[in-house]
Amino acid sequence: MVAILLGILVFIVAIIVWLHPKDNRHKVPPGPKALPLIGNLHMLRKQPHRTLQALAAKYGPIMFLKLGQVPTVVVSSPEAAELFLKTHDLDFANRPKFQLELWRGEKKGQRDVVTRTNEEVSEAEGEIDGKRMRNRVAMAAKFGMGEEGRMVVGWDGNLVKFLLRMLRDDHDHDDNNNDDVVVVIYMDKGIRKKVHKLRKPINEALEHIIEDHQNTNYDDDDDSPQKKDFVDILLSFLDQPMDPDEEQHKHVLTRNDIKAIMMDMIGAAYETSTSAIEWVMSELLKHPSVMKKLQHEIQHAVGGINKEVEENEIENMPYLDMVVKETLRLYPVAPLLVPHVSRNDVVIEGYYIKRNTQIIINAWAIGRDPRVWSENAEKFYPERFEHNNVDILGRDFRFIPFGSGRRGCPGAQLGFATIKFVVAQLVHCFNWELPFGMSCDELDMNETFGITIPRTTHLLAIPTFRLTAEAASNKE
């Protein structure tokens, strides 16, 4: 009986608090009413970036929600993003503690997508020499992605081969479908799920990289080709206290910590770039005139169709720059960036934001804001970037696919360059068309929400090699 009475009392208090949440001393940003316990979680649905955009249209660019018990401020305009990521950058530089779990829980069902894709792939078998074509596409893509492997963990291209092999081996085991003709541009999207399954070989690979670095003798000479990299710097802190000011030195940097950091860097680098490349290729297939214009530019910059693209030629491809920017505007890989957390109590635009409030920046909504990008904001139109110099690296808050400020993406320049390089190779080396007589209007452009927004279905496309035989024999 007492328990029932207590329960009723708690319920009444919760209702009263819910109906009268206003604390007159501290004005919180406007937002929808939160339910007891779940707060506003029930409102988010499957596409939180879209739901939050719609809610911001009602409550404004600085909006308060409760996600479960987590007080959250959602930022949805360039002006507001600047206040949070520049003016008060340091105040919002923390990250949530649960982030790792959230990251790990991502992408359930990826396996199903890959399996379904294989069934579709097998329908088109026999049209052309699939294996050869797949190798060429992988080669063209790897040419760019290899650079990332080297720069992130200093493993000269082998990392890409290793990861691609893991995917392919796993894939082939399942259905023995080696000679697929339609190329599935998924690259390494299923990696996170496979990472779990393939912990042992990944551990071996990371050990291999670490040993490689430990066995390298570096020459202090500035001109030496053997330079210290990110992994060397991590190794120089091995077994040292993470916080030298901490008296008992309880936390030291272990070999496992270093491997975890390396894996995070690899994850942050690969999944983001491949998702972006898939969206660029989708938009190009949907807009054949843009594809043609881009092929024309690349061919001109490279000097014909008898060779592949070289890295230093990318800077002579302004249209490629616009195409990639336009894709990242419409499909910022991390639509809500990565959550920030306030380190102090802060007042912004008259709103009181308590310490430990989660901050979500809706980069997806900002990129599609018609106030900023005109009425055709939803349209893929690379030329909008033609006569303006909109910065992509976080200095222009109308466009922040890499975030901004001290928590902005440290790999932004590398990521942007990699996307451009891989796309340039794929577009220059091949003509592309949609399979099964599909018209460009029929191409599904739906996204699936997670930390990143990949396509809901993998992009299937048929490549035809367009370079001369001379260029092909140089590569094979």
Ligand code: HEM
């Ligand atoms: C298309 C490629 C990429 C995109 C779109 C992208 C996007 C992002 C975004 C939106 C954030 C969060 C920023 C924020 O919360 O304000 C981020 C963080 C991060 N990115 Fe990237 N990224 C890409 C490539 C890379 C690469 C190549 C690397 C590594 C070499 C990398 C490493 C990281 C790391 C370590 C963080 C966490 C930074 C921190 O918490 O301080 N990213 N990235």
